[in-house]
Amino acid sequence: MADDERVDLVDLVHNNDLTGIRLWLAEHPPYEIADELARMDSHLAIIPFRLLDKDRELEVFEELEPVHQQEILIGLRDGAFRELLEEMDPDDRARLIGEAPAKIATRALAGLSPAERKMTAALLGYPEESVGRYMTPETVVLHRDLTVGRALEVVRAKGADAETVYTLPVVDDGRRLAGTVQLSDLVVSAPETLIKDIVDVLVPRVRATEPAEGAARLMQEANLVALPVVDSEERFVGLLTFDDALELIEAADSEDIARQSGASPVAGHYVAASVLRLARARSVWLFLLIVASTLTVNVMQGFEATLEQVTALALFVPMLTGTGGNVGSQSATAIVRALAVGEVRVRDLPKVAWKECRVGFLLGIMLAAIALLIGSFLVGVQIAVAVATSVVAVCTWAAIIGSTMPLLARRVGVDPAVVSAPLVSTLVDATGLLIYFTVARAILGV
Amino acid sequence: MADDERVDLVDLVHNNDLTGIRLWLAEHPPYEIADELARMDSHLAIIPFRLLDKDRELEVFEELEPVHQQEILIGLRDGAFRELLEEMDPDDRARLIGEAPAKIATRALAGLSPAERKMTAALLGYPEESVGRYMTPETVVLHRDLTVGRALEVVRAKGADAETVYTLPVVDDGRRLAGTVQLSDLVVSAPETLIKDIVDVLVPRVRATEPAEGAARLMQEANLVALPVVDSEERFVGLLTFDDALELIEAADSEDIARQSGASPVAGHYVAASVLRLARARSVWLFLLIVASTLTVNVMQGFEATLEQVTALALFVPMLTGTGGNVGSQSATAIVRALAVGEVRVRDLPKVAWKECRVGFLLGIMLAAIALLIGSFLVGVQIAVAVATSVVAVCTWAAIIGSTMPLLARRVGVDPAVVSAPLVSTLVDATGLLIYFTVARAILGV
Structure with a gap:
């Protein structure tokens, strides 16, 4: 929406153009102002925030995510700080205080009127991510x-x-x-x-x-x-x-999407997230996966003699592991989403596994035909047949693994979205290579 | 929610237990009934649907997705068909007719009263997926x-x-x-x-x-x-x-998630989708990607002489391509989501590329340390150094590719979600191998 706008709030702030900032604020609705503040560093965001009218201040503040709300609060004087918190919706306030560091949380609770403090404490009594933290107690009964x-x-x-x-x-x-x-x-x-x-x-x-x-x-x-x-x-x-x-x-969809790529969700705006925070969110799974991929090195080592005899077998390793990973990721992604929106339940596991087994086999046949063509042309029919046979087996196997793992995760109470595309790919890689070299040895007689 | 329920509607339908079906229908709200119908084959779904009270029939029908609505409509007699369509909200009806095959669409329009037909025609005049197709004209002005x-x-x-x-x-x-x-x-x-x-x-x-x-x-x-x-x-x-x-x-999130795994979105319930439909939705990208992965075979072929001299180099190919693919997928996923929810805009491209470049480098250093350890232990320091150096380069490169491609896609008017994890992995594979073998040759002096 805002792609064609002439003036950026962040430029005005950089130029310390207070008149310009006031004009920009007057012309934009609260949610757009909040969006711009979230994109800025916190020491800059506080400048336009302080220039807001009293009543718009609250509207803009409530549109911010808790992580950005905290940054704004730190920059406020006691009076403004107290006033803002007192006026907030109780559920938004409880969430902010629940996520804030102890120092801010204490300062916040201390400044509230007894009635608001009581309401906030009640909401904070509910577990994190529970309905109690998000509901509003201010209703007409x-x-x-x-x-x-x-x-x-x-x-x-x-x-x-x-x-x-x-x-x-x-x-x-x-x-x-x-x-x-x-x-x-x-x-x-x-x-x-x-x-x-x-x-x-x-x-x-x-x-x-x-x-x-x-x-x-x-x-x-x-x-x-x-x-x-x-x-x-x-x-x-x-x-x-x-x-x-x-x-x-x-938020749940963003979290699932991040998890599906093997990353932890990062709170707040992408633009405002630091390089270190982004790297940290992605490092855990990458670390586990590179360690797990040692398995592929082991499998390859087990067939080193075969490789020395027929080096051409190595040429198709990236194609084979890539294809297996792709098919497995597709199955995993489809099932994780179907679970998230309630289309599939844990007890559907046998039905799902059987369906994906057939889908994987069908895709495998199609892809094997192409591999056979490419392989025959590049290195000869024998190796091509080994590659094509492996493609069918690996695709079927990948679809079964990719579809059942999210369901098993849910069964044992783990978020199915941790069964990420990279995790499935890595798991399928080692088994895929095992299949490939075994098949190749049988066909080539080495 | 329904995981602990004793009786399944589908079992009752299979047993032709009409009393049981009526009881089940009376005890469940329309959205749960619709959910169960969507999970069944259409020739079965029509049985409980016909047993619904007149006024609940409409409520259940409106909860179904157009693809399932069509299946129900085909099973209805003319009178029931006409009555149902006449009572629908105009926007839901327009969407149903817009997506239905010509035969159903004509039968539907012909049965409507003049006033409702006029309203539907007006909505159908708006482009597919536009606001006009989803808005309701029945308001109090x-x-x-x-x-x-x-x-x-x-x-x-x-x-x-x-x-x-x-x-x-x-x-x-x-x-x-x-x-x-x-x-x-x-x-x-x-x-x-x-x-x-x-x-x-x-x-x-x-x-x-x-x-x-x-x-x-x-x-x-x-x-x-x-x-x-x-x-x-x-x-x-x-x-x-x-x-x-x-x-x-x-729906948009489901579509993005499917695209991110290299699949086309499948309309309707996962459980009701046929094996052929699922395979078709996933086959296009798999086909393109396996053809693209011929590039990896070519790169490997270019270094076949090196491989014959030092077979041990082949052992790390899956680990290297896997890691590069993982890092690239994470970047692509993060940026596609940030674009979807409006946190990143096309003009942020240089900022995003620079940030991801640093994230990729940082992750590369960390992963290289592990690769160095594993490599030294399994095959000796020299090859390990070659692998580790390549990991840093490949991770940095993958992060840049993964983050800029979705932005470039949006710039040229293509849905950024087509920059899927498998696409990025496949692209990074070939370049990653090129880097790896070049580095290895330099370090090993072969």
């Missing part, structure tokens, strides 16, 4: 015995303090969740209608301790603007709203 | 000169037919979009307030012809429940709602 007319008065009176009034939780005497009504239903219903007659009791609900990502995907499947959250005794405690759900889904 | 009290009466009168009433478009005399008001604002404002005094004029808007994915990501960034859509003359034509945005984002 309706009793099931109210009339629609009275309910609308309640919304009018308390609606301004709530994060959302589109989905209204309905409770019974024990604050147990009966269901929800939509504000639109209230608006179109006759005032004397009873809430209990229009409440949607079949609406899905989640526990505050459940994983937040699952709840967000449920909202997506069920098309909900807000999802009611209950405690272990079915009492209403908060609402998960669609904007948090959207954020959770984007 | 407010004139800016209304009072809040009168506006609420309009919502009450027309709200039942609209897909959403939470975001209400506000227009001037020429139906040009002035902005939006939220239903919650109407509810909490005094009845005599004028709409033009509370309208949010800064709300983002998009053209109906713009790409739908970009609009969905804008809604996510700006936290909107609904985004107003205008024509080329700024006249209001519809609203893009958050449920469509969620769907668009999930």
Whole structure:
């Protein structure tokens, strides 16, 4: 969107052009301002942030990710610091404090009013990445015995303090969740209608301790603007709203995508991430994988005599390991995604393995035909037949490994996305070479 | 969620247990029913679908993806077919008809009432994957000169037919979009307030012809429940709602993830996809990549004499190409994602290339140390030094290639996600081998 803009905020900041910065800020919506701040170094980002109007300051701040919020907070004086935190939505504040270093967290909690501090502490009591950390406790709750007319008065009176009034939780005497009504239903219903007659009791609900990502995907499947959250005794405690759900889904997808390439997810903006942080996020798996690839060296060593006799066999090693890796990565990627969006379940394992086995075999036949052609042309039919035979076996094997490993990971409680393309490739490499040299020895008789 | 359920709908269908099916359907919400139907073969899915109540039939149908909707439609008699289509949301219907084979599309359009047909034809006039295909034209439009009290009466009168009433478009005399008001604002404002005094004029808007994915990501960034859509003359034509945005984002992410593994996205449920369809989706890139990998055979052939002299050099080929591929894939994946969520822009190319160059170098140094250790232990220091030196060069090179290619793809108007992990691996393989053998020859003096 912003690719055709003339002036960059970062240039204005570099030139210390305060008038220019003020003008830029006035012309852009909060989410675009937040986006630009996230791209800057923190000592620069604080400059335009301080120039924002009081009420826009909060809007921009809430659009930032916690890691960037922390950087801004460090640059603020006590008064501004306290004011900003006091005004934040309780769920956003809890997440910020939960992720911040102890020093900032203590300073933040100390500055809050007793009511806000209590609310924040309650949210912080829920496990990280649970629904409790993302839900808003600031809602308008309706009793099931109210009339629609009275309910609308309640919304009018308390609606301004709530994060959302589109989905209204309905409770019974024990604050147990009966269901929800939509504000639109209230608006179109006759005032004397009873809430209990229009409440949607079949609406899905989640526990505050459940994983937040699952709840967000449920909202997506069920098309909900807000999802009611209950405690272990079915009492209403908060609402998960669609904007948090959207954020959770984007974050989960980014995380899965990073994991799939064998990297840990990096919080915050790519542009603002340091070289060291990026390298660290990618190094763990690379380290493990290069160690694992010692296995390929061992296999090759086991066939060194064969290689010395027929050097031409070595020529096809990169093609073979590459192809096996590609097929395995495709299967792994497809299954990890299908698991993430709920299309495949752990108990589908036999069905999935059998399907991928056939897919791998089919692809193997096709690719073997090409390998046979290329090989015959470059080094002769005999070696080409060995290569082609191996391609079929390796593709089938790679598809089975790539598809079953994510399901096995989920079964033992590990994020299936750790079954990354590089991991599958590396595992398939060693076994693929074993197949290749065994087949070649048999065909060539060496 | 459903992993611990006792009875599967598909088992009930297989056993032709009609009572059991009816009970199952009554106990599950529409989105779960749709999920189960999507997992079945179409000739089976039609059985429980026919057993649904009239009003739930539509809810379940709207939760299905177009590809599964088509399968259901084919199994319906004319009356049921027509009724279902007539009741659908116009945007869902337009998408279904737009994607269906001509035979179904004609039968569908012919059965519609004139009003619904007109609306559908209008939506079908927008390009595929544009906002126009996903927006709903059924909205409650407010004139800016209304009072809040009168506006609420309009919502009450027309709200039942609209897909959403939470975001209400506000227009001037020429139906040009002035902005939006939220239903919650109407509810909490005094009845005599004028709409033009509370309208949010800064709300983002998009053209109906713009790409739908970009609009969905804008809604996510700006936290909107609904985004107003205008024509080329700024006249209001519809609203893009958050449920469509969620769907668009999930679909776009699935597509990117599939592309990143070198596969075309497969529409519909994984479980329902046939072996042939899955193989076809993955075959194109595999075919291109195995042909491209002929390059590695050529490079190896160029150094066949060296290989014959020092066979041990061949042992490290899989480790080297594997490591280069891993580093390159990580860079490509990171940049494709950063582009998708808008964290990186095309003009950041030099900055990104320089950053990734340093990341690749740093990772290369670390991995080279390990390669040196393993190599010295297995085959002696000289070859190990050659391997280690090549690892540094290959990692740096792979990171640069992996990060710049997606940006170059976007620059020339190609989806950056086609720069898949397998593509980067294959490209890096050939150059990596060239580096390796050149370095080895220099160090070993052969």
